[in-house]
Amino acid sequence: MDRPIGVIDSGVGGLTVARELMRQLPKEQLIYLGDTVRCPYGPRPKEEVVRFTTEMVTFLMEKQIKMLVIACNTATAFTLDYLREKLTIPVIGVIDPGARAAIKVTETKAIGVIGTEGTIKSQAYPEALKQISAGLNIYDLACPQFVPLVESGHFSSEAAEQVVETSLEPLKRHKELDTLILGCTHYPLLTDWIQKAMGEHVSIISSGEETAREVSAIMSYQKIACDGKRIPDHQFYTTGSPILFEQIANRWMDYPVNTVEQIVIDQT
Secondary structure, three states: OOOOEEEOOOOOOOOOOHHHHHHOOOOOOOOEEEEEHHHHOOOHHHHHHHHHHHHHHHHHHOOOOOOEEEHHHHHHHHHHHHHHOOOOEEOOOOOHHHHHHHHHOOOOOOEEEEEEEHHHOOOOOHHHHHHHOOOOOOEEEEEHHHHHHHHOOOOOOOOHHHHHHHHOHHOOOOOOOOEEEEEEOOOOHHHHHHHHOOOOOOOEOOOHHHHHHHHHHHHHHOOOOOOOOOOOOOOOOOOOOOHHHHHHHHHHHHOOOOOOEOOOOOOO
């Protein structure tokens, strides 16, 4: 099936998932929409996140997508079940894949989770982890300063290193912790600083790779994988600055992002 896969995020963070989808599924076309003008979603109430996410989904459904990937942890926590009931296409979130990846890696069964305020308050990760494996010690921490760092393009700076170091101090007290889930798709752009702050003995888990595997498995099972031989023409949309989006995308993606189109959706 030659229809595209839709990918949504509150901003540029979902590009970390999009990059992995492109790597594992090179024949598939992606249409990416980042709601950068209303980012971050983490501090917003659930009702607002649901409304904003639904508005993005409406835009992508008009593009005849065959599958939706919610490449945003806050949106996954608040809208996954709702969208699965509402839509007739498969809907994939990033929380369950991230939880599975962490459980495969941990040896001490002490897992940390960092995310936005919304994701941490939802307790979506502890619930997902405990459904898969009992006897885990889970330590979660909201890191509200991380998303603005990434969205501003300053994620490589020394200032970013200091913010990460200070923010993660509470988790470093748990000496048995050997695995840390990046519970926000923006956070992989800060991986170097996060790894340095936590120490080399802590495995850093990003959900992108596992999410791409799940997308591949579902498409194969439902027989909706692309069967064409053409090189996919990926499309990128943002509600904010296309120039800043393009700059960040080209620092992170393996695929050259030359055209980003700005769109306007309901921004009340």
